[in-house]
Amino acid sequence: MTALLELHDARFAYGRRTVIDDVTLGVSAGQALGLVGESGAGKSTIFSLLLGLAAPHAGAVLFDGAPLDRRDRRMMRRFRTEVQTVFQDPYSSLDPRQRIDRIVGEPLRSLGIARGAEAQQSVAEAVRSVGLDADALHRYPHEFSGGQRQRIAIARAIVSKPRVLLADEPVSALDVTTRIQVIELLAHLRAETGMALVMVSHDLSAVAALCERTVVLQGGRVVEEGATRDILDAPTTAYTRTLVSAIPRLPRLPREA
Template sequence: MTALLELRDAQFSYGRRTVIDGVTFGVSAGQALGLVGESGAGKSTIFSLLLGLAAPRSGGVLFDGAPLDRRDRRLMRRFRAEVQTVFQDPYSSLDPRQRIDLIVGEPLRSLAISRGAEARQAVAEAVGAVGLDEDVLGRYPHEFSGGQRQRIAIARAIVSKPRVLLADEPVSALDVTTRIQVIELLSRLRAETGMALVMVSHDLSAVAALCERTVVLQGGRVVEEGTTRNILDAPTTAYTRTLVSAIPRLPREV
């Protein structure tokens, strides 16, 4: 299956320090891929590369089979519409000064996707898709719990009907019950829309509950890659075995 979003032999450095060294992986439409590793493994840098916020020193990022060129405005506009993001902290990722309708509709405005009644309908549908009522649209972020805020952030991410969703530690700031609810929500949305999902996490249990495939990163390199089930059952490196042994429990394994 052709990869929809791909890193190919990517390298990246901060000054003389190489933080990503020859990383290659891809995710196809409808697939969920987890990127796991401890702090310093290179997850955040890879996330920036996948978002087009930084360019690799060598190698490349491919979207829909074509190299991602940040100088190509038309390509990047399409990329921004079709690759969306959910961040870690539901408290800092929403502008406290804006109503929820403006927050969720922001991608439609900034990318000139739709306006007026069409945009309002898309916002209402996105909020409904994450299990919230339309009456939330006139309210502000401080009126909601962490789990509700993360649902709002997910609504903002899916309002443009992206083909790829990049999730950066999307459940690490939530309590256990809410974590399971958000994981189930992401799983359902992926099944219903066919979008690809890339989840970056230090928590292998969260990845195991959502992703069919996993890439294990250590020191900016891929040390193991395969189905999540195989990595959990038979990790091939000492580093991965350490990550697996730290899992307290798995809410639901893929």
């Protein structure tokens, strides 16, 4: 299956320190991919490259089969519309001075997708799709719990109907019950919209619940990749076995066809 968003032989360095080296990975339409590894494994750098916030020093970022050119305004506008993100901290990722309708509608305005009544309808639909009532639109972030704020952040990410959602530790800042609810919401949105998901996480249980495939990173390199269930049931490297052994109980996914 052709990848919708991918890194190909990517290398990135800060000065003389190589952060990722020879990394190839990708996610296809409708697929969910988990990126796991300890701190310093290169997850955040890969996330930035996949978001187009930085360019690899070698290799390429490919979107829909074409190299991503950050100088091409038309390409980047399409990319920003079709690739959206949810960040880790729902408390810092929402502007406290803006009402929820303005926050969720920001991608529509900044990308020139919709305005006026059309934008209002899209915003209302996005908020409803994450399980919040219409009265949320006229309130401010401080009036919501952490889980509700993350739902608002997800609504902002999906309002442009992206083909790919990049999620950076989307449940790590939440309590256990709320974490389960947000994972279930992301799974539901994937099933409903068919969007691809790339999730960066150190939480293997969250990856197991959401992602069919997993890439394990260590020291900026891919050390293992494949179907999530296979990796969790029979890890092939000592590093992955250590990560898996830290999780006392993991949900199971059906094997890939």
